[in-house]
Amino acid sequence: MPTLQEVLHAATDLEPAEAEWLHLLVGDWQLIADLSFADLVLWVPAGMEGWLAVAHVRPTTGQMVFFEDVVGRRTHRGRQSLLDQAYLDRRIVRQKDPIFRDDMPVREEAIPVVRAGRPLAVLTRHTNLAAMRTPSRLELTYQSLADALARMIAAGEFPNVSAPTGQRRGAPRVGDGVIRLDVNGVVSYASPNALSAIHRLGHVGDVIDELLAQVVADLLRDESPVDESLAVVVTGRAPWRTEVSSRGASVSMRAIPLTEGGQRVGALLLLRDVSELRRREQELITKDATIREIHHRVKNNLQTVAALLRLQARRLPAGEAGRVALEEAVRRVGVIALVHETLSQGFDETVNFDDIAVRGLQAITEVAKVEHPITSSVDGSFGMLRAEDATAMAMIMSELVQNAVEHGLAETGGSIRVHAERTSDDSGEELLTVSITDDGAGLPDGFRPGTSGLGTQIVQSLVQDLRGKIVWQAAEPRGTQVRFGARLRPLGRDGA
Structure with missing residues (x-):
C-alpha cells in the first residue's frame, strides 16, 4: 500500500x-x-x-x-x-x-x-x-x-502550520475531554471528562460560565514553575499545547482557535488527565538514573581494586611470576570497568561496542612493553550489545589482543587488525563474527588452546558462554588469525 x-x-x-x-x-x-x-x-x-x-x-x-x-x-x-x-x-x-x-x-x-x-x-x-x-x-x-x-x-484557516505537536506523550483526544470557550475565554461547555480533569487539579465548584484562565490561575497560585505557553492556551488565543500540574495531578491541554472570516470567535480545548502517565515516566527516569549510578559506582570500585592490585604488584620484583599475574589481573579488571563506564553514560542496559573496541585496543597497544612500534585498526561494526554480552566480548578481545602483543609482535612489532561483522540467521537471531589478525611471529609449534595458559582458557570459556566457537589459525602471508563467533541476546529489556 x-x-x-x-x-x-x-x-x-x-x-x-x-x-x-x-x-x-x-x-x-x-x-x-x-x-x-x-x-x-x-x-x-x-x-x-x-x-x-x-x-x-x-x-x-x-x-x-x-x-x-x-x-x-x-x-x-x-x-x-x-x-x-x-x-x-x-x-x-x-x-x-x-x-x-x-x-x-x-x-x-x-x-x-x-x-x-x-x-x-x-x-x-x-x-x-x-x-x-x-x-x-x-x-x-x-x-x-x-x-x-x-x-x-x-476557508483555508485549518490546519494551522504553526501548531506545535510537542515532544511529550499524552496528546489529548476528543474522548479525553472537550471544553468550548467563547471569544473572551469563558467556558460555554465542558464535557464530563474535561470537568473531571479540572477537578483532579484541585478546582472545587462550577466551570461553566467561568473564565478558564482564572480557574487555572487559582489552581497554580502556589505551584511553580509555570509553562510560558499556558496563558495563550487557556484563553484559546493560539493553537498550542501545554501541561498543567497541581496537587500531584497533571492535565495536558491543547487549544484550537475557532475563526470565522479570519476573526477569532472562540476556541476548542482538548484536555487529558495524564497523571498516571507522568508518574510512570518519572518512575522510569528514576530507575534509569539509579541504574546509571550503580554502573558508575561499580566502575569506581573496580578502578579501586585495580589500583590496589597495581600497588601490590609494585612490591614484587619486575618479571617475577606473581607480579606478572597481578598486572594481568589489573588489565582484566580495567576492561570490565570500561564496560561499566560506558553503561553509566547510557539510558539502558545496552552499549555501542564499537567505542569500547577502539578504546580497549588503543589502551593495550599504547602501554605494550615492546621495543618495536605496534599499530592497530578496527573495521566493520559490532553494533549495540547487551551489557552481559559486552562484558564477555570485551574480555575476549582484551585477552586475544594482549596475546598478540606479547607473543606475536613483541620481537618484531607490526599491526593488529580487528574485523567485526553483524549478521542474523534464518530464525532472526543476531550473530556476531570477529577476527583478530596480526602479522607477527605466528603460532608456536604444538599450540593447543586448552593448555596454553590462563588467557586462552578464559577466552574459550567466555566464547562458550556466548554460544559461539573460536578457531586459531595461521594468517597469510604470516602471523596469526583468531576468529570467533557469538550468538547475541536480544536488545529488548526483557529479552534473554
Whole structure:
C-alpha cells in the first residue's frame, strides 16, 4: 500500500507546500472525525478518471460507515458531482437525501480543502444515520465544533502550520475531554471528562460560565514553575499545547482557535488527565538514573581494586611470576570497568561496542612493553550489545589482543587488525563474527588452546558462554588469525 506522499506525487501536480498542507490535515483529522461521529475520506482530482481516495479515517466516538478500506478507490458518478461542486464553488455541499449502504442510511457532505484561496482536494464526511437519536448536549456541541472546523477547512484557516505537536506523550483526544470557550475565554461547555480533569487539579465548584484562565490561575497560585505557553492556551488565543500540574495531578491541554472570516470567535480545548502517565515516566527516569549510578559506582570500585592490585604488584620484583599475574589481573579488571563506564553514560542496559573496541585496543597497544612500534585498526561494526554480552566480548578481545602483543609482535612489532561483522540467521537471531589478525611471529609449534595458559582458557570459556566457537589459525602471508563467533541476546529489556 503506497503512502499518502507517494500517492500525491504520482496522482497530482501539487506543489510541495500544498502537499504538506494535506499531510497536516490528515495528521489532525481524527479530531474532526470524532467530533463529527463520522468517517472522513480525502479525495484528490485525478484528471479524466475523476476523483481518487487517498486517505480515510474512522471515528472513535461512534459507529463507522466504511468497514473496508476505501483508499485507492475511484469515486462513482453519483458522488463525483458532489465533489465537483464543492471543489469548483469552494463551499460545503451536502447531499439532499441520504444514500444507503448495506441498508444503512448515510448522510454525505463534501468540504473543499483550500489553501491560500486555491482548492487542493475535497474532504467527504459520512455519517451513519441509523444510530441517530435525540442528540444530547454533548453530541450537539461536538457536531457544532466539527462544523466550525469544516468551515475553517473550506476557508483555508485549518490546519494551522504553526501548531506545535510537542515532544511529550499524552496528546489529548476528543474522548479525553472537550471544553468550548467563547471569544473572551469563558467556558460555554465542558464535557464530563474535561470537568473531571479540572477537578483532579484541585478546582472545587462550577466551570461553566467561568473564565478558564482564572480557574487555572487559582489552581497554580502556589505551584511553580509555570509553562510560558499556558496563558495563550487557556484563553484559546493560539493553537498550542501545554501541561498543567497541581496537587500531584497533571492535565495536558491543547487549544484550537475557532475563526470565522479570519476573526477569532472562540476556541476548542482538548484536555487529558495524564497523571498516571507522568508518574510512570518519572518512575522510569528514576530507575534509569539509579541504574546509571550503580554502573558508575561499580566502575569506581573496580578502578579501586585495580589500583590496589597495581600497588601490590609494585612490591614484587619486575618479571617475577606473581607480579606478572597481578598486572594481568589489573588489565582484566580495567576492561570490565570500561564496560561499566560506558553503561553509566547510557539510558539502558545496552552499549555501542564499537567505542569500547577502539578504546580497549588503543589502551593495550599504547602501554605494550615492546621495543618495536605496534599499530592497530578496527573495521566493520559490532553494533549495540547487551551489557552481559559486552562484558564477555570485551574480555575476549582484551585477552586475544594482549596475546598478540606479547607473543606475536613483541620481537618484531607490526599491526593488529580487528574485523567485526553483524549478521542474523534464518530464525532472526543476531550473530556476531570477529577476527583478530596480526602479522607477527605466528603460532608456536604444538599450540593447543586448552593448555596454553590462563588467557586462552578464559577466552574459550567466555566464547562458550556466548554460544559461539573460536578457531586459531595461521594468517597469510604470516602471523596469526583468531576468529570467533557469538550468538547475541536480544536488545529488548526483557529479552534473554
